[in-house]
Amino acid sequence: MESKFQEHNPEKSRVRKLRFEKIDIALFTWFKLQRDRSIPINGPMLHQKAEDFAKELKIDDFKSSCGWLNRWKTRHRINLNTVSGESDDADRIGAEMWLSNIWPVVADDYRDEDIFNADESGFFFTALPSKSFQLKGEKCSGGKRSKERVTVLLCCNKTGTEKLKPLTIGKYLNPRCFTKIKSRSSLPVEYLANKNDDISALKTVRLCFVAPNTSSIAQPLDQGIFNAVKGYYGKKLVTKVIRMLINKIEPKITILECIFMLHSAWGNITAKTITNCFAHGLGKSNAEDFSSEPQWIPQLDQLRISVEEYLKYETFDNEVATTEMPTDHDIVSQSESNCCRGT
Numbered sequence: 001m002e003s004k005f006q007e008h009n010p011e012k013s014r015v016r017k018l019r020f021e022k023i024d025i026a027l028f029t030w031f032k033l034q035r036d037r038s039i040p041i042n043g044p045m046l047h048q049k050a051e052d053f054a055k056e057l058k059i060d061d062f063k064s065s066c067g068w069l070n071r072w073k074t075r076h077r078i079n080l081n082t083v084s085g086e087s088d089d090a091d092r093i094g095a096e097m098w099l100s101n102i103w104p105v106v107a108d109d110y111r112d113e114d115i116f117n118a119d120e121s122g123f124f125f126t127a128l129p130s131k132s133f134q135l136k137g138e139k140c141s142g143g144k145r146s147k148e149r150v151t152v153l154l155c156c157n158k159t160g161t162e163k164l165k166p167l168t169i170g171k172y173l174n175p176r177c178f179t180k181i182k183s184r185s186s187l188p189v190e191y192l193a194n195k196n197d198d199i200s201a202l203k204t205v206r207l208c209f210v211a212p213n214t215s216s217i218a219q220p221l222d223q224g225i226f227n228a229v230k231g232y233y234g235k236k237l238v239t240k241v242i243r244m245l246i247n248k249i250e251p252k253i254t255i256l257e258c259i260f261m262l263h264s265a266w267g268n269i270t271a272k273t274i275t276n277c278f279a280h281g282l283g284k285s286n287a288e289d290f291s292s293e294p295q296w297i298p299q300l301d302q303l304r305i306s307v308e309e310y311l312k313y314e315t316f317d318n319e320v321a322t323t324e325m326p327t328d329h330d331i332v333s334q335s336e337s338n339c340c341r342g343t
Contacts, residue, residue: 020062025335026053026328028076033326043069056332095214103218103282106208113162117278118155119221120167123230125150125237125258150255152262154221154229158278160271165190166262170255177254188263220274220281228273232265 018024027050034041050064126148153167166189173193184191210218241251
């Protein structure tokens with residue numbers, strides 16, 4: 001009776017050594033990573049992931065039973081009914097509260113030309129429209145495709161009179177194609193590498209973050225600026241590929257070419273586009289209706305790409321993670337390390 005009581009008593013189970021502690025830690029780490037990305041998680045997904053971690057850890061006698069999962073949820077105080085998905089209304093309410101109560105107080109201390117917005121987005125810089133739908137939702141950690149993705153941070157002021165150099169973060173600090181330039185400082189963007197550089201701390205700048213999960217509503221750059229940049233970039237990419245095909249050259253885009261096309265695309269964004277997006281994002285009631293600048297080009301039919309497909313191409317990588325997600329192997333290694341430290 002006493003052992004049965006201890007098994008079902010949460011207070012006792014916290015101090016008892018877990019039999020499958022590494023699986024427990026790995027699953028909880030994975031769960032938190034997915035929730036940080038607002039990905040809905042359900043019971044079958046947790047069962048499968050626990051089995052995956054057991055396999056990675058080479059634990060053969062583990063079975064992800066309903067009893068084990070229920071005890072795991074109790075240990076970590078997880079209620080799947082409340083975390084499987086957030087309501088769009090909650091995001092909108094949060095945005096309205098931020099726009100009504102916080103933003104006016106901050107903005108009142110600054111002139112419009114001194115108010116800047118910065119935001120980042122994942123960017124598949126070699127993806128053509130005809131291939132974009134194969135990439136949506138795919139993992140981007142390791143392998144060939146992560147080399148074809150960069151993270152881009154854009155920053156501009158509210159009046160559209162000042163656009164800072166795009167910050168571009170690639171996989172390698174000095175890719176082979178950089179031998180064609182004198183130094184990274186000569187690039188038209190600020191270039192960093194995922195694991196080699198850190199972004200310097202901002203000085204003499206007051207930072208104000210929008211409320212969590214409200215970027216798509218309140219963030220000015222998310223109101224059409226990023227889509228317009230990707231549209232202009234896509235136009236340049238398609239034109240370049242067509243030129244290569246005409247000259248019987250195998251289409252291949254380097255990160256250096258990406259950087260110069262991105263710089264050109266950012267230069268195409270007008271002050272009017274920026275002011276309209278700021279007005280929509282920050283809730284100005286008399287803002288003009290904004291629609292993305294027209295990106296269609298006659299060359300699309302040469303690649304057999306429809307206008308509808310091209311317009312979808314502008315937004316297909318908007319939700320790509322801007323940092324590489326740890327693999328199952330990374331999570332397992334971390335859980336083993338935590339167990340060794342007794343954490």
